[in-house]
Amino acid sequence: MNVVEIVFSPTGGTEKVAHIISGHWKESVVKIDLSDYKTDFAKCKIEKEDMVLIAMPSFGGRAPAVAIERLKQMTGNGAKCTLVCVYGNRAYEDTLVEMEDAAKECGFQVVAAIAAVAEHSIMPQYASNRPDESDKKQLIHFADQIAGKDGEVVSIPGNRPYKKAGGAGLVPKPTKNCVKCGMCVERCPVQAINSTGYTTDSKKCISCMRCVNQCPEKARKVNGAMVSIAALAMKKACSIRKENELFL
Numbered sequence: 001m002n003v004v005e006i007v008f009s010p011t012g013g014t015e016k017v018a019h020i021i022s023g024h025w026k027e028s029v030v031k032i033d034l035s036d037y038k039t040d041f042a043k044c045k046i047e048k049e050d051m052v053l054i055a056m057p058s059f060g061g062r063a064p065a066v067a068i069e070r071l072k073q074m075t076g077n078g079a080k081c082t083l084v085c086v087y088g089n090r091a092y093e094d095t096l097v098e099m100e101d102a103a104k105e106c107g108f109q110v111v112a113a114i115a116a117v118a119e120h121s122i123m124p125q126y127a128s129n130r131p132d133e134s135d136k137k138q139l140i141h142f143a144d145q146i147a148g149k150d151g152e153v154v155s156i157p158g159n160r161p162y163k164k165a166g167g168a169g170l171v172p173k174p175t176k177n178c179v180k181c182g183m184c185v186e187r188c189p190v191q192a193i194n195s196t197g198y199t200t201d202s203k204k205c206i207s208c209m210r211c212v213n214q215c216p217e218k219a220r221k222v223n224g225a226m227v228s229i230a231a232l233a234m235k236k237a238c239s240i241r242k243e244n245e246l247f248l
């Protein structure tokens, strides 16, 4: 039996949460990276006996479309799976139900779902440094409860039809510090960055912040004024600590 982690995590928060859970189940975990556009996901093998974790961040209360599209290329073979949606302390809305529908369509047996909190990847003042020690304890407790679980998850919160998906509208740009190393071009999950001017195709960009987060020269930026306005508008919703939730 393998523990298989199928993860979309542009800036690493989702992966941190996923690994606390799957790493508790088994020391060595097989990882399938949904942010890697070079992978042929149809060829990724899942066995019925595998224990699978599917983890994605919430973007505007929805699952990232590209992550769902890549997941849907896979075949679940009836393997038990746990869904993990990771959000930045505002709300996850329809993310988990969208993930549930996609996982079932692939042929996974969904046994549990978790909504967990990690630092907001656009506004790191919200949920900063999460998952923290208290989150880790809680997630490990969830992992133990899930390990003994048999049968489908009873009810996952969210609406069908899902809320309308809307982009964050924040398109990162290179600054004068850009040394054209190519890392952002290579790592952008949706190939939105052009390899000569390092400009971003705003139609392809999903505002996931990976290029901003991973640039070794810290040479990619989004419009600071727009982020400040969004942060102010979301202050009330984001400021009070939300706890992780388990659905069995």
Ligand SMILES: Cc1cc2nc3c(=O)[nH]c(=O)nc-3n(C[C@H](O)[C@H](O)[C@H](O)COP(=O)(O)O)c2cc1C
Binding pocket: 008, 009, 010, 011, 012, 013, 014, 015, 057, 058, 059, 060, 061, 062, 086, 087, 088, 089, 090, 091, 092, 117, 118, 119, 120, 121, 122, 167, 168, 206, 207, 208, 209
């Ligand atoms: C485009 C975008 C939209 C987001 N929308 C939400 C949201 O609706 N609710 C929320 O609580 N957090 C939201 N966040 C925060 C992320 O869900 C959170 O930071 C998550 O941990 C990011 O995952 P990653 O670190 O694996 O990339 C959003 C982040 C981005 C980049």
